[in-house]
Every structure is written in C-alpha cells, then in structure tokens.
Amino acid sequence: MTTGLIPATILTGFLGSGKTTLLKRVLGEAHGHKIAVIENEFGEENIDNDILVADTQEQIVQMSNGCVCCTIREDLRTTLSDLAARRRKGELDFERVVIETTGLADPGPVAQTFFMDDEIAESYLLDSILTLVDAKHAEQQLDTRQEARRQVGFADQIFISKTDLVAPEQVDALVHRLKHMNPRAPMRKVHFGEVPISEVFDLRGFNLNAKLDVDPEFLTGDGHGHAHDHDHEHGEHCDHPHHHHHDDDVKSFVFRADKPFHPAKLEDFLGAIVQVYGPKMLRYKGVLHMKGSDRKVIFQGVHQLMGSDLGPKWAPGEKKESKMVFIGIDLPCDILQQGLEQCLV
Incomplete structure (x- = not known):
C-alpha cells in the first residue's frame, strides 16, 4: 500500500456461520500476508487454543507464519492504537488487520472507530466489511434477529456458507432476499471457508475513488450474473411488489x-x-x-x-x-x- 496505512477488514456474521473456519484458513495458509487478527469475542467459539492462549497475561500471540493474534477484552480503539504503536517500534510485524466481531455485534460502531478517531485514521484504512451468512440457518436468523439483518446491510461482500446443506431453490431464495436488503454487496458461496485471499482483502469497499475503478458495475443493481426471474431495479421503489413473503426492515x-x-x-x-x-x-x-x-x-x-x-x-x-x-x-x-x-x- 503506497499510503502507508494499514488496511483493516471487519469480519462479521452470525454464530456458526463459519467465521472461525474462514479465519483459520486465512491465518493458516502460507500466502505471505502478515496478518494481525483481533478477536472481539466474549466467551464464544475462540480460534483454536493452539493458536490463541486466552489465559496468558500477554494478549498478543505471535504465530509461526508471522501472523499475530489478540483477543480484546477492552476497547477496540485502544487495541488498534497499541498494535500500530508496536508495529512502528518494530516489535510487531504485520501488514493488515482483521477484526472478528461477536456473532451478535452490530458492525456499525466498529466501522465508525476508523472514521471518528484521528489517531486510528492516521494509521489504518478501513478496507471492507465481510459478512458470512449461514444458508442453513439464515432464514430463521434473518426473521428473528435484527442484528443479522444489520450485518447484511453493512456488508461490502457477502459470503454464503453451508449451501451444500440446503436445496438449491432455498439458496436462490436466500440470495434474492439478501439482494433486496443490500444490492451493492457481491455475493458468493463458500465451502468451509475456501475463499481465494484476493476476494477477502483489498476490496476497497470503503475507499471512495478506487471503488469506482475496481467496480464499473457499481450500482447497476444485479451486477454479478445471478440469474433472476425479475428485471426491476432492486430497491428502486420502496413499494415494489415483493416476490417473497419476507418484508425485512x-x-x-x-x-x-x-x-x-x-x-x-x-x-x-x-x-x-x-x-x-x-x-x-x-x-x-x-x-x-x-x-x-x-x-x-x-x-x-x-x-x-x-x-x-x-x-x-x-x-x-x-x-x-x-x-x-x-x-x-x-x-x-x-x-x-x-x-x-x-x-x-
């Protein structure tokens, strides 16, 4: 990155959607990226204990492939500024940060941290918000939990996991529903977190100018080749007839x-x-x-x-x-x- 800013990715998604699987894959793969992972989790499924030792005094664990892990028990801001300071002093070596939020978290305040705080804004560039959606449980979660719907609305990129566990038409209905909620995030199905690194990092979802260069189809509605049975612009009018019985908020x-x-x-x-x-x-x-x-x-x-x-x-x-x-x-x-x-x- 010519800017010298550290790119940050926010990884969100409901419990069991496969965030940890995706993270393990990203961390364990020898792709030459040095990544710092911040786990903003409280007693939920932690990344394996062989990676993260939660009961040590030191919150930050260096991994053999050069990645860094830390579990936050306090403020995200403090952790980010601490990581940046240690990187400047040469104590830690990492090129990017991934923040894994808790399953019930609203990514909004996490994203706002990068805009509101001058010190953070001088060190980090918020690259994108990735949301994992579990195809098997999504319908019930979206019906009953506003947090799940918010996570979809915030996403720059949506990964749909566990599609092999449900019928294809159920996956199609889910994609259709997600597109109504968020027409601007590309969606792709992922199998056990097997995602090419190029689709996880440097998406520039928050980088104003670059986004247009990268995505000429910005806002053409359905720019990603999913066959749909309708040709209206998603969300064009709030009262357009829905093809499904969900009327999500x-x-x-x-x-x-x-x-x-x-x-x-x-x-x-x-x-x-x-x-x-x-x-x-x-x-x-x-x-x-x-x-x-x-x-x-x-x-x-x-x-x-x-x-x-x-x-x-x-x-x-x-x-x-x-x-x-x-x-x-x-x-x-x-x-x-x-x-x-x-x-x-």
Whole structure:
C-alpha cells in the first residue's frame, strides 16, 4: 500500500456461520500476508487454543507464519492504537488487520472507530466489511434477529456458507432476499471457508475513488450474473411488489438522476437526513453529478458519519448522472425521493 496505512477488514456474521473456519484458513495458509487478527469475542467459539492462549497475561500471540493474534477484552480503539504503536517500534510485524466481531455485534460502531478517531485514521484504512451468512440457518436468523439483518446491510461482500446443506431453490431464495436488503454487496458461496485471499482483502469497499475503478458495475443493481426471474431495479421503489413473503426492515433505496445536483442544497438535505435518521442508516454511497464540477463527486457514509471526495473527470461522451444507494432500517423512502429531487438544479 503506497499510503502507508494499514488496511483493516471487519469480519462479521452470525454464530456458526463459519467465521472461525474462514479465519483459520486465512491465518493458516502460507500466502505471505502478515496478518494481525483481533478477536472481539466474549466467551464464544475462540480460534483454536493452539493458536490463541486466552489465559496468558500477554494478549498478543505471535504465530509461526508471522501472523499475530489478540483477543480484546477492552476497547477496540485502544487495541488498534497499541498494535500500530508496536508495529512502528518494530516489535510487531504485520501488514493488515482483521477484526472478528461477536456473532451478535452490530458492525456499525466498529466501522465508525476508523472514521471518528484521528489517531486510528492516521494509521489504518478501513478496507471492507465481510459478512458470512449461514444458508442453513439464515432464514430463521434473518426473521428473528435484527442484528443479522444489520450485518447484511453493512456488508461490502457477502459470503454464503453451508449451501451444500440446503436445496438449491432455498439458496436462490436466500440470495434474492439478501439482494433486496443490500444490492451493492457481491455475493458468493463458500465451502468451509475456501475463499481465494484476493476476494477477502483489498476490496476497497470503503475507499471512495478506487471503488469506482475496481467496480464499473457499481450500482447497476444485479451486477454479478445471478440469474433472476425479475428485471426491476432492486430497491428502486420502496413499494415494489415483493416476490417473497419476507418484508425485512433492512432495505435499500436507489436514487438516480440525470439533472445535476445543486451542491449547497444537497449538502443541507443530506446533513439533515443524517441527523434525524443516522442511527437507522447503515451504509450509503453514491456517484454524483454536481453543478459546476467537471469531476464526479463520490460520497459515502456509515450511520451519522458522511464523507465525500472528488473522483475522476467525466469522460468525453459519458452520460452524466447521479446514482445513490441507501441501505438502512425502515428508511423513509418518500422523504429521500422528494428531498433529493428538490436538490436537483
């Protein structure tokens, strides 16, 4: 990484979804990555004791392949700044951090740590949030636990595990449901954590500019070749007919416009929306066509924290349009729709 920042990945998913299996694979594989793993777990399934010795005074364990493990019993911020300090002093050698959250955790506050704290922001770059979904138990978990739905809404990449244990049509129904909740995260099926490292790291889910270079299909709705029986834009209108009986509270709302945005109006409107609905807004992201700018403006946020960045210039002949996606809990789609339309020139 030219920036010198340490990339961080947040790994989330419900109990038994296979996070530990995936982590063991990532840690045990001789792929030449030196990884620090932070386990934010409290008495749940720890990575094997031969890797992590939980009752030692020293919270950080060096592994034979150069990886580092630590279990947090306190604040994530403190642990991250401690790791960065020890790396600067040459006491620890690692290139990236993976934070495994507890099965019931909301990834929001973990992600916010990377934005809110200057010291953390100067050392780390939040790369992406990965969510593991267990195909066998997902339906019940999504029906009964809002935490599970939030984890889906936050994801930059979704891995579906245990698909071999359920019928193909059940997997299709699950993919369909997850896409309604989060149309912007690519999904792939994983078998016992066998995922190529390239699909786990450097996804740049949070890196504003790079995301567009990496993913030209950003927001085309269903950009990943899953055959679906419908062709409407996911989440385009909040009241579109559902093809399934689940009406999850985590939903997506997509806004597109050809007219440019009025910068001051848009800033005021988004600022107000975030103030009121921030806790219910999980992830939001967009590529904006702004009046008076020959460059794309890229914006994104987590809960109340919003950031924007100048992107590349609009190419000659390229259609200038704004595309935004909001993923959240019971979002007021009509207010978003009307408010955004009023910000157009």
